[in-house]
Amino acid sequence: MKAAVIVVNPTREPALLKWFMWDKIREGDDDRQVVAEIMARSFIPTQITTVSWEGFHFVGHEIRITEAKDCYGAVVWPSALVLCYFLETHAKQYNMVDKNVIEIGAGTGLVSIVASLLGARVTATDLPELLGNLQYNISRNTKMKCKHLPQVKELSWGVALDRDFPRSAANFDYILAADVVYAHPFLEELLLTFDHLCRESTIILWAMRFRLEKENRFVDRFKELFDLEEISSFPSLNIKLYKAMKKNRRSA
Numbered sequence: 145m146k147a148a149v150i151v152v153n154p155t156r157e158p159a160l161l162k163w164f165m166w167d168k169i170r171e172g173d174d175d176r177q178v179v180a181e182i183m184a185r186s187f188i189p190t191q192i193t194t195v196s197w198e199g200f201h202f203v204g205h206e207i208r209i210t211e212a213k214d215c216y217g218a219v220v221w222p223s224a225l226v227l228c229y230f231l232e233t234h235a236k237q238y239n240m241v242d243k244n245v246i247e248i249g250a251g252t253g254l255v256s257i258v259a260s261l262l263g264a265r266v267t268a269t270d271l272p273e274l275l276g277n278l279q280y281n282i283s284r285n286t287k288m289k290c291k292h293l294p295q296v297k298e299l300s301w302g303v304a305l306d307r308d309f310p311r312s313a314a315n316f317d318y319i320l321a322a323d324v325v326y327a328h329p330f331l332e333e334l335l336l337t338f339d340h341l342c343r344e345s346t347i348i349l350w351a352m353r354f355r356l357e358k359e360n361r362f363v364d365r366f367k368e369l370f371d372l373e374e375i376s377s378f379p380s381l382n383i384k385l386y387k388a389m390k391k392n393r394r395s396a
Contacts, residue, residue, distance in 0.1 A: 175378045182229045186220075200254060202228050203261040207285050209252045210277060218277050220252050222381050223323035223351040228258040230349070230376070230385060231320075238349070240264035241291070243317040246341060248299060248334075249324040250274075253281040256294055259320060265292040269299035302333025305340045314341050321350045325362050335362070339369055339390075348388040353381065 187199045198220060200207040212218035231238065241263035247256045248269055256268035260282075270278055279296045286294055299308065319341055324334060338348065348370065352359065366372060370388040377384045 175380055179378055179380055182225050183222075185225060185229065200225075200228070202232050202258045205261055205285070205289065207254065207257055209254055209281050209285075211252055212274075212277055218252055218274055220254055221323045221353070223353050223383050224251070224254050226376075226378065226381070226383055226385055227255050227320065227322045227349065227351040230351075231255075231258055231262060235262055238318070238347070240318070244315055245318045245320060246316045247320040248301070248337060248341070249321060250278055250296075251322075253278045253285075253296075255320050255322050257282055257285045259318075260286045260290040260292065260294045263291050264318070266294040268294055268296050271300055272298050299337070301330050301337040305337065309341060311340070311343075315343065316341055316346050319346060319348045319350075321348065323351065323353055325352055325359050326355060331362050331365075335365055335369070338366070342370075342390050344390055346389065348386070350386045350388065351383060352386065353383045355382070 185201050187201070189197065189199060197208045197210045200209065200220075209220055211220060231240065240259050243264050244267075245256075245259050245264040246267045246269060247259070250256050250268040250270045251274065253268050256266045260266045268278060268282060275296055275298060282294050282296060297308070319338065321338075325331065342348070352363075354360070363372070366388070369391060371391055373387045375385045375387050
């Protein structure tokens with residue numbers, strides 16, 4: 145007999161239950177309940193429209209995301225849902241209000257939108273060919289809804305970092321990343337970008353789906369520069385959620 149999976153209405157679920165679920169995942173218990181809750185945040189519109197979109201419920205808002213099915217970077221992947229859910233359910237512990245936040249590999253913009261709705265000053269970045277759809281999604285979901293208007297900016301990993309993101313101006317409190325490590329040839333450039341954007345107090349929140357051995361090797365390289373803490377693991381999705389900060393930080 146299959147175990148029943150309870151999907152709780154996200155608008156009514158007590159905050160205490162959310163914390164309990166995350167604690168259980170950290171302890172290694174079955175992750176099906178919290179995964180069901182995360183996936184329940186997405187929905188498909190019941191009516192056909194001229195522009196196709198997928199819906200999500202986060203931070204008390206209905207978020208409509210237009211995807212580009214012909215582009216790997218313009219699709220909402222499960223890692224983004226995991227990170228959005230974490231930001232929402234841990235808004236006190238990781239307070240986004242008035243914080244300077246950058247998302248690398250923003251894709252459709254869902255994570256940046258959620259961070260904006262939580263009060264952050266967000267810069268959403270990705271490759272130039274993705275910026276049109278990214279800007280469209282962010283504008284339609286944040287206009288007149290956010291304390292700070294999100295910015296959309298081109299960022300090709302490892303390219304012109306000193307020019308476009310000078311260290312003197314890169315005062316980011318948080319770096320957000322979801323599913324940025326996969327079978328692409330720019331992993332060293334990605335590591336360089338993480339390192340360039342980080343200052344001593346910057347917190348990286350990174351959701352990652354493990355697919356190939358390359359992911360494990362990247363994590364090992366990442367640990368050479370950053371103190372890495374696994375916050376949660378979702379075995380059924382092959383996703384881990386990490387928190388990281390630069391190594392060799394001076395004492396506060």
